[in-house]
Amino acid sequence: MKQVPQRPGTIGRGIGGRQKLIDAALELASTTRSLASLGLREVTRCAGLAPNSFYRHFKDFDDLGLAAVEMLGGELRRGLRERRRRPSQSRKATGLLDSSNRLNPAAREMIRSTVGLVLDFVDEHPTAYIVGIRELHGSSPTMRKAVNHLLDAFAADMAEDVRALVDIPGLGTEALNEISRQMIRQMTFFSMDYLEQPGRRDAIRDEAERFIVRMFAGEMAMAEAKKPARKVAKRG
Amino acid sequence: MKQVPQRPGTIGRGIGGRQKLIDAALELASTTRSLASLGLREVTRCAGLAPNSFYRHFKDFDDLGLAAVEMLGGELRRGLRERRRRPSQSRKATGLLDSSNRLNPAAREMIRSTVGLVLDFVDEHPTAYIVGIRELHGSSPTMRKAVNHLLDAFAADMAEDVRALVDIPGLGTEALNEISRQMIRQMTFFSMDYLEQPGRRDAIRDEAERFIVRMFAGEMAMAEAKKPARKVAKRG
DNA sequence: CACATAAGTAGACGATTGTCCACATGGGTG
DNA sequence: CACCCATGTGGACAATCGTCTACTTATGTG
Numbered sequence: 001m002k003q004v005p006q007r008p009g010t011i012g013r014g015i016g017g018r019q020k021l022i023d024a025a026l027e028l029a030s031t032t033r034s035l036a037s038l039g040l041r042e043v044t045r046c047a048g049l050a051p052n053s054f055y056r057h058f059k060d061f062d063d064l065g066l067a068a069v070e071m072l073g074g075e076l077r078r079g080l081r082e083r084r085r086r087p088s089q090s091r092k093a094t095g096l097l098d099s100s101n102r103l104n105p106a107a108r109e110m111i112r113s114t115v116g117l118v119l120d121f122v123d124e125h126p127t128a129y130i131v132g133i134r135e136l137h138g139s140s141p142t143m144r145k146a147v148n149h150l151l152d153a154f155a156a157d158m159a160e161d162v163r164a165l166v167d168i169p170g171l172g173t174e175a176l177n178e179i180s181r182q183m184i185r186q187m188t189f190f191s192m193d194y195l196e197q198p199g200r201r202d203a204i205r206d207e208a209e210r211f212i213v214r215m216f217a218g219e220m221a222m223a224e225a226k227k228p229a230r231k232v233a234k235r236g
Numbered sequence: 237m238k239q240v241p242q243r244p245g246t247i248g249r250g251i252g253g254r255q256k257l258i259d260a261a262l263e264l265a266s267t268t269r270s271l272a273s274l275g276l277r278e279v280t281r282c283a284g285l286a287p288n289s290f291y292r293h294f295k296d297f298d299d300l301g302l303a304a305v306e307m308l309g310g311e312l313r314r315g316l317r318e319r320r321r322r323p324s325q326s327r328k329a330t331g332l333l334d335s336s337n338r339l340n341p342a343a344r345e346m347i348r349s350t351v352g353l354v355l356d357f358v359d360e361h362p363t364a365y366i367v368g369i370r371e372l373h374g375s376s377p378t379m380r381k382a383v384n385h386l387l388d389a390f391a392a393d394m395a396e397d398v399r400a401l402v403d404i405p406g407l408g409t410e411a412l413n414e415i416s417r418q419m420i421r422q423m424t425f426f427s428m429d430y431l432e433q434p435g436r437r438d439a440i441r442d443e444a445e446r447f448i449v450r451m452f453a454g455e456m457a458m459a460e461a462k463k464p465a466r467k468v469a470k471r472g
Numbered sequence: 473c474a475c476a477t478a479a480g481t482a483g484a485c486g487a488t489t490g491t492c493c494a495c496a497t498g499g500g501t502g
Numbered sequence: 503c504a505c506c507c508a509t510g511t512g513g514a515c516a517a518t519c520g521t522c523t524a525c526t527t528a529t530g531t532g
Contacts, residue, residue, distance in 0.1 A: 017479065017480075029375075031375070032375060033270065033272055033273050033375045034269065034270045034272075034273060034374065034375060036269055036270075036273075037269050037270060037272075037273030039518080039519065039520085040519080040520060040521090041518075041519065041520080042518095042519095049479095049480070049481090050480060050481050050482075051481095051519095051520085051521090052480075052481070052482085052521085052522090053479070053480055053481080055521085056478075056479055056480070057479090097457065097461065101457050101458070101460045101461035102461045103458075103461065133373050134373050134374065134375070136373070137369050137370050137372070137373045137428070138270065138370065139265075139267075139268060139269045139270060139370070178443065178446070179450075182422060182447060185422065185425045186418060186421065186422060189421045192373070207414065210414070210458075211418060213454065213458065214415075214450070214451055214454030214455055214458065215450055215451070215454060216454070217453070217454035217457040217458055218449065218450030218451060218452070218453035218454030218455075218457070219450055219454075220457070221333070221337050221453040221454070221456070221457050222337070222339075222446075222449065222450065222453055224337045225333065225337035225338045225339065253509070253510075275488080275489065275490085276489080276490060276491090277488075277489065277490080278488095278489095285510070285511090286510060286511050286512075287489095287490085287491090287511095288491085288492090288510075288511070288512085289509070289510055289511080291491085292508075292509055292510070293509090
């Protein structure tokens, strides 16, 4: 897990130091306070290092935060993309809803597994996730921008996958991008609930799935409305 | 604005102190860092008071934060409820979409004005809003719970208003509550964008409106799917 | 082996912090 | 008037903070 050199010059015995500092900072920031307000001595103490060792790896806490975002964000993105390519999802769903507005089982399965992917990662990296969300709304513009870009990257991934996996009639490119971004943002709330209310995990999963279905179904209805009145009623 | 005694014992010359401390804390927390990480001396200095005067009003920063949430949250909630009762919205919309899935103009106007209400408040109280969102995801469980309850109260208000103002066929109570909460949560992102990207304000308004319409339209489609296959129009 | 370099340690500096105690003041009530 | 009490002030305390300079240790390369 932590054997990645991460930097060209980082070789030799000190590999643990950088990672220990990141881990300590995430641990402290997720339970105690925000990243920027952490004490340099506090973190190094928690990591079992001398205060000065911090300077060997990072310039300041924004620097540490960016490194953490880069590392964990990349890991999550890679993990998601890999798990999404699983054989069970290789067939392309024919549409989100059938002619009676019922949810296509294949599409439902895809939505369910995607929600599961995100929530599983959150469950496996709670401290990193909590700190990330905290910094998304935090006081450091640098960190806000970094986390925001990461979320946008997730949204772009998701939009691409949706386009590849299901065929939703009347779903334009911009609409898909917009919906993906809104879904990713809403997932930050669902994920936080998921961590804070372990007893409601199934309910939260279901709510997230309903949310996603609603978004796509709503977009389809809106797209229908823009076409000439061919659709629902028996417009002659 | 700040003449409310706020506490029974608070009379006489010291009225300014408590309010000055809250204002200073919001100002500092919105531009510098999180509430809990503020320095007691930092805040009192910014408020123009001696460090010790902090203890005259608050036990700690959670105490100050709760007071701020209570004050501004109540103000916002009252303001929203009052502005929603305006005559232009007194007539009840007959439905969200017409028989061709086109958005009802009256419903559209209601959505537009509701979005405007929230964004206008955010624009008028940026520091309070930013700190609120920051604490919603912050490290103090006390503050998180307080802001969360405030958001839930907003959602309940909104659900009640929607039920009173528009008649959406097939929209159950639980679904309406759920949608309202998701809308309120999504609005936190829209509001932050609204503050941070003044050049995109119109676009953000439009996106928020699209989001809301999508949610309701999607819920209608899902409700249709659960009914026997009588399908959309063609009723009696 | 010698050497450069990255990683970690030790100690000290002034600055800032939270908190406490003693004191000043000014309006309300007896 | 005398009194109380809420509010605000000032000084002092130990503790912690970030940062600096100087020193040690381990590793990979030639």
